[in-house]
Amino acid sequence: MRQRSWALLLALLLVLTPVTAHMEEAVTFIDDLGQTVTAFSPKRVAALSGSFAEIWLLAGGTLCCATQDAWDERALPLSADVVNVGSLKQPSAELLLKQGADFALLTPTLEGQRALGETLSAAGVTTAYFEVETFADYLRMLDCCTRMTGRPDLYNEYGERVAQKIAQIVKAYEGKPSPSVLLLRAYSTGVKAKNSQNNMVGAMLDELGCRNIADSQSGLLETLSMETIIAQDPDFIFITTMGADDEALSYLAKNLQSSPAWQGLTAVREGRCHVLPKALFHYKPNARWAESYQMLADFLYGQ
Template identity: 50%
Template sequence: MRRMKKILGTALAAVLLAGCTAAPPADSGAAAEAEPPPAAIVFTDALGHEVILESWDRVASLYGSFAETWLLAGGTLAGTTEDAVSERGLELGEDVAVVGTVKEPSLEEVLALAPDFVILSADVTSQVKLHDALAAAEIPHAYYRVDAFADYLSMLEQFCRLTGREDLYEENGLAVQRQIDAVLAAAEDKTGPTALLIRAYSTGAKAKGDDNLAGVILRDLGADNLADRYESMLEDVSMEAVIAADPDFIFITTMGAEDSALAFMTETFENNPAWAGLSAVRSGRCVLLPKELFHYKPNRRWGESYVYLAEILYPELAGQIQ
């Protein structure tokens, strides 16, 4: 493994990770101990922190999606959070520790693993707050943000360069990119319908734009997401706003317990007599999107997410794309 790290370090010095920079040469007066080790990998993470990696044998991921991406790149895990099992269904060995939840990871349990690399989410406040403690413990760590397929592909490429598994970058990344490209080519000349993307949870609902993976896919497929016109719906969706928008399609994703989120939708919207008069409802175009493709990061299944929505938006494409 030590020899492999040396080889990887040499290769990565020539072909840098996306968004990474090589360690700068030391100034004549700089102290030698301030220089990164010769074989170190140096890059900047999603929050602008400089990350110096010398080893990645014991990796902990505090987000199940990112844990899966590390595994898809051929890596192994020392620890991860509970959602890796409950939401992603990852089969973790007995030697992989569960170190809390995404929103409440246990710093004590992470430190007990003696990790040489910790992967965190830039979008989870409690994880962002761990930066100072991890830095004080001198544990290399990096924050990532994945909102679209391009973000996943960039992360996978970086991870595969660390593991030396270019074959897995092809299989779980570039092959998916080709599938998405084929779907986009098939939909390129289509006239996009209007759509409203709603994310529902137990106590409310909000319209989502291209800060959401389903919103990004709708945009890429040429749909006119009405959340971009009715910005007030980004904070709270009202029945009045939905009536005013009257979209061709209504897409619903749920956050948290799906039963509770759907109960809120029924009570707030579907029980309103005006709901049945909406164009999308009359035409049978109110669609509940599956969580595994549109709420959780689909990772190597991202192409399936594009196919799923393309066939709904443009039924004539069904059977032509896969």
């Protein structure tokens, strides 16, 4: 199944590989809100997430505006004239319009950004919405961006080459016994189990042949039952954090890791419980996706 999915992804690369076009030619695509977007080599681009800002830069573009996380979370090499338009959840329409943006990259998953998109569209700014959760999503967005910048060479460098590395990593472990895993997301006030759907780490673990216990024990998604976890006794436990790492890990230590039942889990006793680095497993890794896959593969199957 995994071999077939990667064969399809590599075939998709051939379809998506952009052809060299004159910079002023219109680029048309369907975004993740289902709207048809037509762009004419945008010059004043606003990226309303740090991840989107990085993808636009990887595509050879320049920015006029970005949200605060582009500086705080990614430390992107943005020029001094790039304007901070506020938080990811509530970017400032006033600041963005003041900068004369002609194109905006938004996410449909945040209500504040969808409302902002309506304001921008009414003001004549072209908007495109992307929901990037998996490597395939990243490829699709990178394809759209490199088509708009007229840089197919950068799609090859930061898309095709990364896809080939990932395909090699996945192929190297095909046919291996499928380890069982528990994937947790910790934050300052709670811990939740995550399945293989709608989250980047779950999707990667699935492609690497893992059996996520939350896929078959769906009750874990609502209530983190220690009884269920003990019964499943996963081979590996992976933990990602949201918000401040120290607060998330403190909550985890006090409310879960201090439990004798937790300490008795095979994965904990045998050193197979891993807190994953935020740069590769919470923030979207973009050009570093292959590093994320490789780190998981090393944990699961050894270096």
